[in-house]
Amino acid sequence: MDKAAAAKAPLSSADIIAAAAPGEWQRVDAQDLMLVDLSDGSRVAIALAPAFAPVHVANIRALVRAHWFDAGTIYRVQDNYVVQWGQGDDDKAPPQGLGKALPAEYERPAAGLPITPLPYRDTFAPRVGYSGAFPAAADGAGKDARSWMAHCYGIVGVARGLTPDTGSGGELYAVMGQSPRQLDRNIALVGRVLDGFEHMTALPRGTGALGFYEKPEQRTVVKRVQIAADLPAEARPAYEWLRPDSASFAKWLHLRANRQDTFYARPAGAIDLCNAMPPVRRVKS
Amino acid sequence: MDKAAAAKAPLSSADIIAAAAPGEWQRVDAQDLMLVDLSDGSRVAIALAPAFAPVHVANIRALVRAHWFDAGTIYRVQDNYVVQWGQGDDDKAPPQGLGKALPAEYERPAAGLPITPLPYRDTFAPRVGYSGAFPAAADGAGKDARSWMAHCYGIVGVARGLTPDTGSGGELYAVMGQSPRQLDRNIALVGRVLDGFEHMTALPRGTGALGFYEKPEQRTVVKRVQIAADLPAEARPAYEWLRPDSASFAKWLHLRANRQDTFYARPAGAIDLCNAMPPVRRVKS
Numbered sequence: 001m002d003k004a005a006a007a008k009a010p011l012s013s014a015d016i017i018a019a020a021a022p023g024e025w026q027r028v029d030a031q032d033l034m035l036v037d038l039s040d041g042s043r044v045a046i047a048l049a050p051a052f053a054p055v056h057v058a059n060i061r062a063l064v065r066a067h068w069f070d071a072g073t074i075y076r077v078q079d080n081y082v083v084q085w086g087q088g089d090d091d092k093a094p095p096q097g098l099g100k101a102l103p104a105e106y107e108r109p110a111a112g113l114p115i116t117p118l119p120y121r122d123t124f125a126p127r128v129g130y131s132g133a134f135p136a137a138a139d140g141a142g143k144d145a146r147s148w149m150a151h152c153y154g155i156v157g158v159a160r161g162l163t164p165d166t167g168s169g170g171e172l173y174a175v176m177g178q179s180p181r182q183l184d185r186n187i188a189l190v191g192r193v194l195d196g197f198e199h200m201t202a203l204p205r206g207t208g209a210l211g212f213y214e215k216p217e218q219r220t221v222v223k224r225v226q227i228a229a230d231l232p233a234e235a236r237p238a239y240e241w242l243r244p245d246s247a248s249f250a251k252w253l254h255l256r257a258n259r260q261d262t263f264y265a266r267p268a269g270a271i272d273l274c275n276a277m278p279p280v281r282r283v284k285s
Numbered sequence: 286m287d288k289a290a291a292a293k294a295p296l297s298s299a300d301i302i303a304a305a306a307p308g309e310w311q312r313v314d315a316q317d318l319m320l321v322d323l324s325d326g327s328r329v330a331i332a333l334a335p336a337f338a339p340v341h342v343a344n345i346r347a348l349v350r351a352h353w354f355d356a357g358t359i360y361r362v363q364d365n366y367v368v369q370w371g372q373g374d375d376d377k378a379p380p381q382g383l384g385k386a387l388p389a390e391y392e393r394p395a396a397g398l399p400i401t402p403l404p405y406r407d408t409f410a411p412r413v414g415y416s417g418a419f420p421a422a423a424d425g426a427g428k429d430a431r432s433w434m435a436h437c438y439g440i441v442g443v444a445r446g447l448t449p450d451t452g453s454g455g456e457l458y459a460v461m462g463q464s465p466r467q468l469d470r471n472i473a474l475v476g477r478v479l480d481g482f483e484h485m486t487a488l489p490r491g492t493g494a495l496g497f498y499e500k501p502e503q504r505t506v507v508k509r510v511q512i513a514a515d516l517p518a519e520a521r522p523a524y525e526w527l528r529p530d531s532a533s534f535a536k537w538l539h540l541r542a543n544r545q546d547t548f549y550a551r552p553a554g555a556i557d558l559c560n561a562m563p564p565v566r567r568v569k570s
Contacts, residue, residue: 079483080438106551121408123555153365153463162547178438178560179463182544182553198364198490205483259467262447266391268467270408275463 010261016252017242017279024246025281028133028239032057033228034064034191035237036085038074039221042199045237046156046174048191049134051113052149053105056158056188059098060169064225066095068170073219074203078211080177083200084159085222086170094170104166105188110138110145116244120257120270124150124181128273130244133280134192135273137184149189152179152274156191176201179274194239194280238285241278249278295546301537302527302564309531310566313418313524317342318513319349319476320522321370323359324506327484330522331441331459333476334419336398337434338390341443341473344383345454346512351380353455354510359488363496365462368485369444370507371455379455389451390473395423395430401529405542405555409435409466413558415529418565419477420558422469434474437464437559441476461486464559479524479565523570526563534563 028047036044050057063069068087075088093099115136117129125137128150135155138147149155156174160167166188174193193200203220206213213219228236242249257271313332321329335342348354353372360373378384400421402414410422413435420435434440441459445452451473459478478485488505491498498504513521527534542556 077487079486121406123406123408123557124553163550177462178557180560182542182549182556182560184553185551186549201364202362202487202489204487257467264467264471265448266470268409268469271467272408272463275465275467 011251011255012261013252013255016248016255017281020242020246020248024243024248025240025283026132026243027283028194028241030229030236030238031061031227033237033239034060035226035228035231036069037223037225038199039223040199042196044196044199045194045239046191047133047194047239047241049132049149049189051131052108052134052136053158053188053190055102056105056169056190059102060172060190061227063094063098063168063170064227065230066098067224068094068098069222069225071224072222074200074222075206075219076173076210076212077200077203077206079205081175081180081211082173083176083203084171084173086159086172088171088219094168099168099170102166102168102188106185107146107148110141110147111143113147114245115147116249118253118271118273118276120272122273124184130278132244133194133241133278135277137273148185150179150273151175151181151183151187151189152277153177154193154197154277155189156193157183158188158190160187174200179272181274192277195237195282233285236285238283239280240283241280244278252279296536296540297546298537298540301533301540302566305527305531305533309528309533310525310568311417311528312568313479313526315514315521315523316346316512318522318524319345320511320513320516321354322508322510323484324508325484327481329481329484330479330524331476332418332479332524332526334417334434334474336416337393337419337421338443338473338475340387341390341454341475344387345457345475348379348383348453348455349510349512350515351383352509353379353383354507356509357507358504359485359507360491360504361458361495361497362485362488362491364490366460366465366496367458368461368488369456369458371444371457373456373504379453384453384455387451387453387473391470392431392433395426395432396428398432399530400432401534403538403556403558403561405557407558409469415563417529418479418526418563420562422558433470435464435558436460436466436468436472436474437562438462439478439482439562440474441478442468443473443475445472459485464557466559477562480522480567518570521570523568524565525568526565529563537564
């Protein structure tokens with residue numbers, strides 16, 4: 001492309017993100033940054049979401065600090081659905097006090113949860129948008145309205161048995177396929193994978209029912225899980241998300257929904273909640 | 286579960302599919318069944334969709350029969366987006382007459398295309414549903430209405446350069462992540478993966494821009510691609526889909542959208558187009 005053409009070329013998503021002001025980014029709190037280290041040396045970074053499931057998130061932090069997840073495994077990989085990790089062994093009990101039944105934090109009052117609305121129709125909820133780095137939905141706008149996180153690609157949930165069991169947070173899964181939004185409000189969602197998800201999503205699919213591995217040796221070992229705040233400052237990774245209430249995010253979102261450029265002949269005029277989650281970047285700690 | 290409880294338990298998706306009558310299933314035409322054999326011995330089966338892109342599908346069949354795809358590679362795997370295969374080499378020209386520019390079959394008249402409607406809101410189109418084994422959308426119901434296939438998980442499209450290039454069908458991709466429906470009507474969609482997709486989706490992600498592999502040795506070799514009709518009858522695999530206009534499909538779809546059972550405490554009341562594509566089964570040929 002010559003310079004004149006480049007000057008006229010519409011801004012790309014990458015251009016908008018690169019031009020965002022420092023104040024439009026927000027740092028993930030080190031207390032909310034969970035680092036999952038796999039045995040091959042790769043790392044998956046997850047932002048926890050205390051605004052959506054405070055009791056579960058607190059229990060997960062406590063489980064991490066009690067080394068519950070260390071030397072665990074990824075024991076389930078179901079194509080177009082989820083990857084799941086933890087101890088995966090019903091006979092192994094979580095540490096004292098951390099395995100108890102938790103409240104069913106499947107939703108919360110919409111009041112007090114800032115949501116930047118996504119101005120497009122959603123199949124499942126009358127209101128959807130973004131709260132912090134997370135996709136969110138609500139059943140209305142009144143004072144009794146309820147809100148919840150949406151099951152999008154990379155969103156992390158608490159595996160559980162049948163109702164009314166709620167899970168302890170000791171077994172976790174992340175969505176890796178078409179968003180199973182029908183699960184919304186039936187499970188506690190606790191976070192979002194920010195980085196390294198490809199180390200989970202590219203694992204061989206389990207051939208047992210529901211994608212469980214049939215042989216123990218097929219499992220990938222989870223060497224250790226840590227909360228970033230517990231690492232020495234110089235060893236702490238850090239991430240920021242583009243605030244959904246920022247001008248750059250609004251511009252980026254509009255472009256995601258209305259691409260018309262050298263590739264896109266026909267702009268869609270809309271974008272799906274799960275296809276426009278706030279951009280994330282790794283930064284110096 | 287004791288027998289009394291089992292008798293009262295609601296039908297599961299699997300129960301509904303198992304109880305479907307033979308006439309509710311429809312066989313994939315052997316001329317439309319494309320078999321992609323990878324070098325590790327695994328096979329990916331794809332149903333071609335001549336109703337949506339007849340010229341592209343005819344050209345793909347001709348390319349297969351000219352052995353264009355044989356000894357090709359999977360050269361791009363982008364997490365939460367697409368896996369792409371073909372020759373992946375701009376210097377290699379398709380066989381005589383098969384590399385020409387094709388008409389932009391990004392959409393077609395809605396008239397003449399039977400669509401069983403999905404009775405839930407869609408973010409992108411006023412009408413969505415299923416036509417044969419494929420997810421479909423339309424911009425209206427009048428005589429001038431246009432229709433197109435939707436970019437869902439496992440849907441196969443024709444890779445192309447910038448507009449107005451349309452691609453020849455010699456490089457193909459399949460969606461493997463959250464449905465990028467914003468691409469609808471910008472690309473010719475030609476089929477759906479029916480079986481073996483996990484042999485593509487679990488491949489390591491490419492680390493180059495857009496998920497292209499950076500080193501040739503990272504590519505997975507595509508040993509050969511065949512049209513099932515060209516195999517001896519006894520070697521032909523066969524697949525059927527549950528007809529979207531059947532009573533069993535309607536029942537299955539309703540359950541997908543309204544699960545309320547031992548796991549689901551709160552039925553969603555809706556299901557996404559890409560999460561309820563007609564079930565497929567392998568059958569004896």
